[in-house]
Amino acid sequence: MAALHLKRRLIGSELARPPWQPLLSNFQVTCHHRSRECAAGLLSYDISNMGDQETCISAPNPISHDLYASLVFYFKYASSAYTLVCPRPNGNMLVTQLANPLTDIQGFVARDDHRKEVVIALRGSASVTDILLDCHIALVPFISPGVKVPPGARVHAGFLLAWDSVALEVITVVKKQLSAHEGYSVVTTGHSLGGSLALFAAVTLRQNFKSVHIRTYSYGAPRSGNKIFADYVNATFGEAAYRVVHGNDGVPTMIPTGLGYHHHGVEYWQRESPPSEETTVQCNAEGEDATCSASIPSQGVNVAHTNYFGILVSTPFCL
Template sequence: MTFPATLSVKDDHKLPPSSISGDLYGDLVYYFKYATSAYSPVCPRPNGNSLVIEISNPLTDIQGFIARDKTRKEIVVALRGSASVADVLMDASIVLVPFVSPGVQLPPESRVHSGFLVAWDSISPEVLLAVGSQLATNEDHAVVTTGHSLGGSLALLAAVSLQQNFKNAQIRTYSYGAPRSGNKIFSDYVNAKFGDNACRVVHGNDGVPTAIPIELGYHHHGVEYWQHTSPPSNETTLKCDPEGEDPNGSASIPSQGVNLAHATYFGILVGTPFCL
């Protein structure tokens, strides 16, 4: 299926999206394998690497894991997307609230999705403790957060929290099919602190990333990588404007909510485990 891209330049300062390199495309696929593995109840070898700890909160039903990749020298936090009624209730709690979380202090008017914040705060002490322990014994390791859908929004909040709590650590974040997670002040903060280290991937006409409208005060962070046509490849994946809300990217297609495009990224069915 082909999803036509609108490549007209609507603002003088914005350039049309451009295709990405093969190396970057490989990274996007690589970290998606962690994100899809987070749906597995048991993942002994995430992406072929060492499992540090499984993450789980029975009240919010948030789950995932932390892995250590000795080859890439990375500590990876992978968080699962929506898979239960509790998750859906979190998704539906769309009031924008201050980012109140251990060790976090953002610009005063910064606001985030209240349901996502409750979900993140339900596991944040466990994640911060485990990542801190890993960094203490692996000082040369970077930290990567990743997730699909709800998990992608949680990965973003996790990255901000980790960056605030471990200021000397290199931190990157990857989200796949994630909805808008905060207001423009929050997204501007993310863009300023992370830049190209915050990667937001959208597949075709996946309606979840645009399901929460900007009219409610929400705003995407950048950089969006829009895999706009099939088959998936670096040539069919476009790097959009780093501001976050590029009218030439996935936002050019009206939201259809949860659809088939949301369930598959890079030809991989969401939920496929890479755990051996």
């Protein structure tokens, strides 16, 4: 097993730590794209060459008030997924809690009868088991129940293993909910690792429920697959795939493009404080926009990763 290199980093006060601290400030590349084991801690790479990046066709534009409110709304589900039991996610009905003891994946399925949505929220890294999954960064074929993606599409091996550990349960629960509630749409959401799982959930559910409208929201998620996979996601979901980045959050860029990874679009970047629709911009729809968060070298897990829209990650919205 690769050597464990841990550094504790203070994020805010000692009393306001998210449950997944302590965090790594840097991960010196002891884990590469074929490694199966690596350091415990959410990972960042000290790599000077981040690979070629596309330039933005036009300057990013501020988003609307309604879109901003929507991004905040679905982040509250993602934040609540860190709570062991969330009786009323975002004030809505809890359908079931999700948990797998082997992969330590946690989350829930909720139902919003006002918006007519079934919502799947998946937790980010919160344990050593999660971290080991984070580190398993080989690019592998997307093999999941009912899924067929283009030849050559590859995804993060650890993230896929984590998603597949709950995929059948999620499909079964969603199928039952959609059968009982005609016309409902599906939303997936998550922060960090949970954002990548939410993306994989959306891809899987899209292929299992082809007539259902599906949207996916990720917050501070790392790159999750190669360019063929990213292009497939963009073609399948278009602007229904929302990828949100807060300032200099280092997690979205810590797996470099030089390892064959590529972000899907569309990125919504809160480029400065305070958080608002005026300080949040919509970036290039192709995923890698050199004028948005990709313009900042990865700092790994930092303060920006621990809060979105002024909300500390892991804050529960469960009543």
